Amino acid sequence: MLEARAAVRKLKEYHPPLGGRVGLRLDFNENTVGCSPRVLERLRQLQFEQLARYPERESVERQVATHLGVDPVQLLLTNGVDEAIHLICETYLEPGDEVLIVVPTFSMYEIYAAATGAHVITIPAGAEFSYPTDDVLARLSPHARLIAIANPNNPTGAVVPKSDLLRILRAAPNAAVLVDEAYFDFHGESLLADVASHPNLFVARTFSKAYGLAGLRIGVLVGNAAQMAMVRRVGSPYNVNAVALACLPEALADQDYVRQYVAEVRQGREQLEQELRSLKLRFWPSQANFVLVRIGERHDNFVRAMRERGILVRDRSRDPGCDGCVRISVGANAQTERLIVALRDAVRSKAATGVPA
Numbered sequence: 001m002l003e004a005r006a007a008v009r010k011l012k013e014y015h016p017p018l019g020g021r022v023g024l025r026l027d028f029n030e031n032t033v034g035c036s037p038r039v040l041e042r043l044r045q046l047q048f049e050q051l052a053r054y055p056e057r058e059s060v061e062r063q064v065a066t067h068l069g070v071d072p073v074q075l076l077l078t079n080g081v082d083e084a085i086h087l088i089c090e091t092y093l094e095p096g097d098e099v100l101i102v103v104p105t106f107s108m109y110e111i112y113a114a115a116t117g118a119h120v121i122t123i124p125a126g127a128e129f130s131y132p133t134d135d136v137l138a139r140l141s142p143h144a145r146l147i148a149i150a151n152p153n154n155p156t157g158a159v160v161p162k163s164d165l166l167r168i169l170r171a172a173p174n175a176a177v178l179v180d181e182a183y184f185d186f187h188g189e190s191l192l193a194d195v196a197s198h199p200n201l202f203v204a205r206t207f208s209k210a211y212g213l214a215g216l217r218i219g220v221l222v223g224n225a226a227q228m229a230m231v232r233r234v235g236s237p238y239n240v241n242a243v244a245l246a247c248l249p250e251a252l253a254d255q256d257y258v259r260q261y262v263a264e265v266r267q268g269r270e271q272l273e274q275e276l277r278s279l280k281l282r283f284w285p286s287q288a289n290f291v292l293v294r295i296g297e298r299h300d301n302f303v304r305a306m307r308e309r310g311i312l313v314r315d316r317s318r319d320p321g322c323d324g325c326v327r328i329s330v331g332a333n334a335q336t337e338r339l340i341v342a343l344r345d346a347v348r349s350k351a352a353t354g355v356p357a
C-alpha cells in the first residue's frame with residue numbers, strides 16, 4: 001500500500017477554524033476593511049490574455065525590490081509567507097537537522113520543518129512571552145540549520161530586540177535565520193537593512209495583513225543573493241498567480257491607504273488595551289494587529305459570547321503557555337468601537353468569563 005513519508009505520517013493535522021466565519025472577523029489577523037480600491041480597479045480591468053498566460057514575476061519583483069530598497073537578486077515573491085517558510089525548509093533542512101523555534105508562535109514553522117524529517121526543538125518563551133535569547137543560544141548545536149522567529153510574534157504580539165536578533169545571527173552562521181516580519185507594518189522595525197551584512201539572514205514580509213490581500217496569497221522573501229539563488233531552485237517559476245502579480249503594484253502605489261489603515265489599527269490597539277485594563281483582564285502589550293488576552297477557564301464561553309454579539313475572536317488556549325487565552329485582532333476605528341461594546345457586554349455577562357463586572 002502506498003504510504004506517505006514517515007515524517008509526514010507523524011505530522012499533526014492543522015485545520016484553522018475557517019468554516020462559517022460570519023460576523024466581524026477579528027479571528028485571523030486579516031485586514032478587516034479590505035484592500036486599496038486601486039487594487040479592485042485593477043482587477044476589473046484584467047484581460048483574458050493575462051489569465052491565459054503563465055505569470056511572470058520578474059517585473060513585479062523589481063518594483064517590490066525598489067519599494068524595499070533591496071536588489072532584485074536578493075528577493076523572491078512567494079505564495080504568501082507560508083510558501084517562503086516552506087521554501088526555506090526545503091532548501092536547508094535534511095532529515096535529522098535541528099530547527100529551533102520559541103513557542104508559542106506561528107504554526108507553519110513546525111509543520112514545514114517537521115515535514116522534511118528535521119528535528120524541531122521548541123523552546124518556551126520567557127517571562128511575559130519575551131524571546132529567551134540566551135536559552136536559544138544555549139540550545140544551538142552544529143546540527144542547527146534553521147531558527148525561525150516571528151517578529152512581532154503571533155499570537156503574543158511580542159517583539160525581539162534587534163540586538164538579540166543580531167547576536168543569534170552571529171552565533172549561528174551555518175543556520176538559516178528566518179525573521180518573519182508578517183506584522184512589520186504595525187510595528188515599524190525591521191532587519192531588512194541587515195541582509196546585506198548577514199548571509200544567513202532571511203526576512204519575510206506579507207501583503208496579507210496591512211495590505212488586505214490575504215486571499216491573493218502574496219508575500220516576499222529577502223536574503224543574501226547567493227542563498228536566494230538556492231531558494232529559487234526549489235520553488236515553482238509560477239508560484240505567484242497572475243492576478244496577484246497584476247494587483248501588487250497598485251497596492252504598493254497606494255501607500256496612503258496602508259498608512260491610514262495602520263494608523264487606525266495602532267490607535268485601536270491602544271483603545272483595546274486600555275479597555276482590557278479597565279476590565280481587569282490580563283493581556284500582553286502587542287506590536288501587531290491583535291492582542292492576546294487571558295480570559296481564564298471560560299475562554300470557550302467567551303468566544304461564544306462574542307460570536308453571539310457578531311464578533312469572531314480566536315481561542316488560543318491550546319498554544320503553549322496560553323492557558324485560557326484568546327487572541328483578538330484589531331481593525332478600523334468603527335470596528336474597534338463595536339468590538340469594545342461587545343467586549344464589555346460579553347465580560348459583564350459573567351457566564352462568559354467569570355470576571356467580576
Ligand SMILES: Cc1ncc(COP(=O)(O)O)c(C=O)c1O
Binds near residue numbers: 029080180182206
Ligand atoms: C507570523 C506569521 N507569518 C506568516 C503568516 C502567513 O502569512 P501569509 O498570509 O503571507 O502566508 C502569518 C499569518 O497569520 C503569521 O502570523
